[in-house]
Amino acid sequence: MTTRSGPDTADPARGRLDPGLDAIMSERRRLINVAYRLLGSLAEAEDAVQETYARWYAMSPRQRDAIASPGAWLTTVAGRICLNLLGSARVRREIYVGEWLPEPLPESTQWSTGRPDGTTADPADRVTLDESVSLAFLVVLESMTPAERVAFVLHDVFCHSFAEVAAIVGRTPAACRQLASSGRRRVRAARPSTATPADRRAGVVRDFKQAWEAKDIDALIGLLDPDAIAVADGGGLATTFPHPIAGGERIAHAWIEIARRRPADMTFLERTVNGQPGLVAEQDGVTVTVFAFDVAGDRIRRIWVVRNPEKLRHWTAS
Known part of the structure; x- marks a missing residue:
């Protein structure tokens, strides 16, 4: 939905482009950010936002003009689409080959469309990378019910009112408050009591890489929490360990x-x-595996390994 002309964006009654197109399309990045956090899959998030815009332009110009807040309308529709997708995703993941993990995203300087020519992605499609999009956070979101996830993400992450959330999930504002509270408890229970500074997290991951390449078993054990867990996602398309590995050793x-x-x-x-x-x-300049870590103190608590090539389409060599 990044084109600026054509039947979806023109106002046939006026014979020119929709004068509100810039304002409408400026919402795209925010919607992508919301949908990615709700779904854990950028591909599904893009589809959800595409469907949202399709519904907007399916309305007549008079119907669109009657909407006081197009941004709020788009968010409501996108939220409802994501809520429906979350329900069906649970069914799909029951037949997924192996463990399912959220789609990992690279830093902005490495962002790619995944096309053979290495074309850079539209900045409007990039997800803002902050604490609310870490793999650790997204994995916790996966443990929530669809309604909990929508209520928690929209209220706690994107600061929507419970009245706005209620219009999306079809429950009362009070019920949505309870849903968000339940989601908040899940997040708090999964997080370490004290946050590890970013530079220390990077140092632990660097030490892990060096010990791994040196095949230093003792150093690796020392860097892993005794109760650490490693989970891999190959999606049946790449070889990996099929079940979580529990225990640092x-x-x-x-x-x-x-x-x-x-x-x-x-x-x-x-x-x-x-x-x-x-x-x-990387092999021959192609990213074949992404490793994400959850570090608490000086030790690694979780390792997430993504090898499913369909989830690595936005990764390129540096």
């Missing part, structure tokens, strides 16, 4: 085995993953 041994089987042309690089320190594996 077991993870360390698994990573040593990965290092031993590492192809000669594969390189591990430090990269930002959803705004947090992470690693990527």
Whole structure:
């Protein structure tokens, strides 16, 4: 929906472009940000926003002119589409091959359309990378019910009123307040009591990379929380471990085995993953694996490994 002409954007009654097009299209980036946090998939978020704009332009000019706040209308429609998608996504993920993880995103300087020519993506389609989009945060959102997720994200992250949220989820504002509160408790329970500074998180990930490449089992064990968990998502399209690995020692041994089987042309690089320190594996300039980490103190509590190529389409070599 980035074109500025054609049947979807022209006002046939006036024979020229919709005069409110710029204002309407300026909402696109915010809608992408909302939808990505609600769905955990940029591909699904883009589809949801596309459908939102399709519904806007399906209305007559008179109907559009009667809407006092187009931005609020777009958010409401996008929210309802995402709510419906969340319900169907639960069914789809029950038949997903292996573990399902949110789609990881690179830092803005590496953003790509995933096209063979390496075309840079439209800035309007980029997701703002902050704490509310870390893999750790998105994984917690996956544990919420669809209504909880919509209420929590729209109210706590995007500051919408409970009255606005109620219009989306079809419940009372009081019920939406309870939904958001429940979601907030889930987030607090999953977060460490003290936040680790960004530079320290990056240092722990760097130490992990060095120990991994050196095949230093003792150093790896020392960097992993004894109760650490590693989860991988290959989607049936890439080889990976099919079930979560629990325990720091077991993870360390698994990573040593990965290092031993590492192809000669594969390189591990430090990269930002959803705004947090992470690693990527590249072969011939193509990102084949993304590693995201949850660091508490000086140890790694969670490792998320994404190998499903359909979720790596926005990654490129530096």
